[in-house]
Amino acid sequence: QVQLVQSGAEVKKPGASVKVSCKASGYTFTNYHMHWVRQAPGQGPEWLGIINPSGDVTTYAQKFQGRITVTTDTSTSTVYMELSSLTSEDTAFYYCARDIVSNRMPLNYLDRWGQGTLVTVSS
Amino acid sequence: EIVLTQSPATLSLSPGERATLSCRASQSVSNYLAWYQQKPGQAPRLLIFDASYRATGIPARFSGSGSGTDFTLTISSVEPEDFAVYYCQQRSKFLTFGGGTKVEIK
Numbered sequence: 389q390v391q392l393v394q395s396g397a398e399v400k401k402p403g404a405s406v407k408v409s410c411k412a413s414g415y416t417f418t419n420y421h422m423h424w425v426r427q428a429p430g431q432g433p434e435w436l437g438i439i440n441p442s443g444d445v446t447t448y449a450q451k452f453q454g455r456i457t458v459t460t461d462t463s464t465s466t467v468y469m470e471l472s473s474l475t476s477e478d479t480a481f482y483y484c485a486r487d488i489v490s491n492r493m494p495l496n497y498l499d500r501w502g503q504g505t506l507v508t509v510s511s
Numbered sequence: 512e513i514v515l516t517q518s519p520a521t522l523s524l525s526p527g528e529r530a531t532l533s534c535r536a537s538q539s540v541s542n543y544l545a546w547y548q549q550k551p552g553q554a555p556r557l558l559i560f561d562a563s564y565r566a567t568g569i570p571a572r573f574s575g576s577g578s579g580t581d582f583t584l585t586i587s588s589v590e591p592e593d594f595a596v597y598y599c600q601q602r603s604k605f606l607t608f609g610g611g612t613k614v615e616i617k
Contacts, residue, residue, distance in 0.1 A: 435608070497560040
C-alpha cells in the first residue's frame with residue numbers, strides 16, 4: 389500500500405534551518421508529483437510547494453520563495469523540504485502529500501499524506 | 512491569492528442529520544475545488560475533487576456541488592465517524608485552503 393513516512397519532530401532556534409524528509413513506498417515514485425503543506429495549530433493547511441517526479445522542476449508558493457528548497461533522491465524514493473531563516477511563525481506540522489494523478493502534469497489535489505512532522509521554533 | 516471562506520465555523524449535529532458546509536472563493540475557481548476531512552492527530556483525507564467527484568473509497572453519503580465561487584459539501588446522514596474538521600482547497604491558481612468547518616456532536 390502507498391506509504392509516506394516522514395522524519396521526526398524538530399526543535400529549532402530562530403534564524404536556523406530545518407530539513408524534513410519524506411520516504412515513499414508502495415508505488416512508482418517517479419510517476420507522481422509531491423507537494424509540501426504545513427498546518428499551524430488550530431489553523432487551516434497552507435501550501436508550500438511542489439516538485440516533479442524526476443526532481444528537476446519545483447514551484448513554490450510566493451510567500452516562501454527564497455527560503456524553501458524541495459529536492460528528491462530517486463534512488464531512495466525520498467523527498468526533502470528545507471526551510472531557512474525560521475521564526476516562531478514557522479512553528480507547525482509539515483506534511484508531504486502525493487498528487488492524485490500519475491502524469492507529467494499534476495492535478496494539484498492531494499490524495500496520500502505523510503503522518504506529519506512537528507517543527508517547533510523557539511529560543 | 513485566492514481566498515476561500517468557509518461557513519459556518521462550527522456545525523452542531525446529531526447522528527443521522529444532514530450536514531451542509533459552504534465554501535466561497537474570492538474569485539472564480541471554475542470547478543477546481545476539493546474537500547478534505549481531518550480528524551485530531553491525523554493528516555487531511557481527500558473526499559471530493561473537481562467540486563463533485565468522490566475520491567477512491569469515499570462513501571456515497573458525501574457529495575459536492577457548485578462552480579465559480581460558491582461550493583457545498585453535503586453529508587446526507589452524518590455517521591459517528593464523520594465528526595471532524597472539513598477544509599476546502601482550490602487549484603485554479605496555485606493552491607489555497609479554507610479555514611475549516613468543525614462538525615461536532617450536538
